[in-house]
Amino acid sequence: MKKFAIAIHGGAETTKPSELDNKKEEAYKDGLADALKAGYDVLEKGGSALDAVEAAVNSMERNPLFNAGRGASLTERGENEFDAAIMDGNTLRVGAVGAVRYVQHPISLAKVILQKCDYCLLVGTGAEEFALANNLSLKGPEYFVTPEKKEAWLDKQQNKVEKKRMPGSMTD
């Protein structure tokens, strides 16, 4: 059998074992296993590395445990903004997107840009229009924003307010 392989990551963070319970650890591992399988299945059928990495990343974009797609972090305005890129090592073609808000699978938009666009990187509403023109799925905030990420964002906002109220922290 010819060699094929896939590897994935779901983010690196400074986290202590005491900050993560067994249930969440297992959920992370299940999510990683699902993403690996999605990519491996493509390769096993003779599919391309490009399609395999897209499939693996799509799986994690759907899983709210990971910081991409559904369940991603919120900006200071409490909105989602996604970045993604995909590169073909054979042709050196690349597709990338920045600050898109409504594209369900930003990595799939990046792949369409790689395949169909004269440019490498599209951002914001232009990227979203390109997604629409290529029949990619768009979703609203109710799909992307999870209670956990909303809470993390609210905590940050509360900390900012408290910091401003603290004597000695005022600047003129």
Next chain:
Amino acid sequence: TVGAVALDINGNLAAATSTGGLTDQLKGRVGDTPIIGGGTFANNEVCAVSCTGEGEVIMRGALAHEVYAMMKYAGHSLQAATEKAIQLHADKLQGDRGILSMDSSGKVAFGFNTGFMKRGYWAADEEPFVALWESE
């Protein structure tokens, strides 16, 4: 951030990265993920790379391309190049870094300075591997 690198039966490498950025980031801030050679890079001759961590550090260090350059021009192994990229300019560029890389033979390397990186690997005819902590 999530990412993947792969080698197919035709010997082609690819890399992909997707992210939601940082909690409370400024509207319009774009991180390393879509910056080619910053957070994502692939070249069949050498390797495919996907990064995670603090985007500004990864962009300033051009870390994905550094893994490629250290292998191609300095002759480092995949593992050595990945580990060196994690430490590169560490005195000036401090922050969380994680790098996933794969060479043209399908070998994989994971590098991170956080103690925790969600990760996995599966090669043909091998058992899948997933891990979270550095000790795994």
